[in-house]
Amino acid sequence: MSQIISHDITQPIHIPQIDGNRLSSRDSLVLRAFKNDVWLPNTTVAEQKHCLVSRELLFQILIVEDISKSKLSQIEDITARLNPNNQRIDRLSSGREKIVINQVNVESEETNIETSSPPNKKTVYRLTLQDKSGAIFFALNVTNLPWLSVCMLGSKLIISMGTQFIRGVFLLNDTNCIFLGGVNQTWNENRELKLQDYLESKLQRESESQLSSNTKKRKATQ
Known part of the structure; x- marks a missing residue:
């Protein structure tokens, strides 16, 4: 067939x-x-x-x-794949699990790490x-x-x-x-x-919809 x-x-x-x-x-x-x-x-x-x-x-x-991932995160992933030189965040490989470092506190010894592919998720x-x-x-x-x-x-x-x-x-x-x-x-x-x-x-439509919703709420409370 x-x-x-x-x-x-x-x-x-x-x-x-x-x-x-x-x-x-x-x-x-x-x-x-x-x-x-x-x-x-x-x-x-x-x-x-x-x-x-x-x-x-x-x-x-x-x-x-x-x-299961945010639209913004997916857009950043695609951008990184299409042009690795324009990555907004540092991406490292650690074994089988890809690690995305999205925040570093320079005054602390600990690094806040978000895993992009948590095990068993x-x-x-x-x-x-x-x-x-x-x-x-x-x-x-x-x-x-x-x-x-x-x-x-x-x-x-x-x-x-x-x-x-x-x-x-x-x-x-x-x-x-x-x-x-x-x-x-x-x-x-x-x-x-x-x-x-x-x-x-x-993402743009959602942003515009949220903005419109917030505007209506403000008008309703005035």
Whole structure:
């Protein structure tokens, strides 16, 4: 089923006639998920407080966002990777754990150190997903999913029957989803710059929203 995995599923995909008995169990699952009806068509998904997925669903991954780290911290990380000479903070490697030194008290013998990857900490990702109709959904991992840190944009994902769906969000664990891989070369061009722009835009909107909220509060108390 490479035609499905390697292409944009919102565009027409030619699938040749194949004897289902000759397909592997994985290919049969991919084909079935692709042919299944899309999830909650013509429905305001945010109104679905809680339900369970009733069939295998195929999605492609548009955005992978680490929401267990602040947006500012992620922007600084991206900037450091793109141009190490412009790092704002000193970064040292200590064994397997990357250490970020963000504050030093020169009058004390102790250094305040924040670890960017504390041992055993679960990283939570927010996935923006798209089905074959072009509808957008979101997903969060509730357990560690190793492929999340390396998946390319355009990768395909099957969400299994029984997965919880709460207000537009699928809750993923290591038993209710199947990562298929795949890649969209165009979407991944300058991926880090695009992610940086995306995070900076969200940070700006949040700042403006907070400023507007504070202004309204001040007016209400006057």
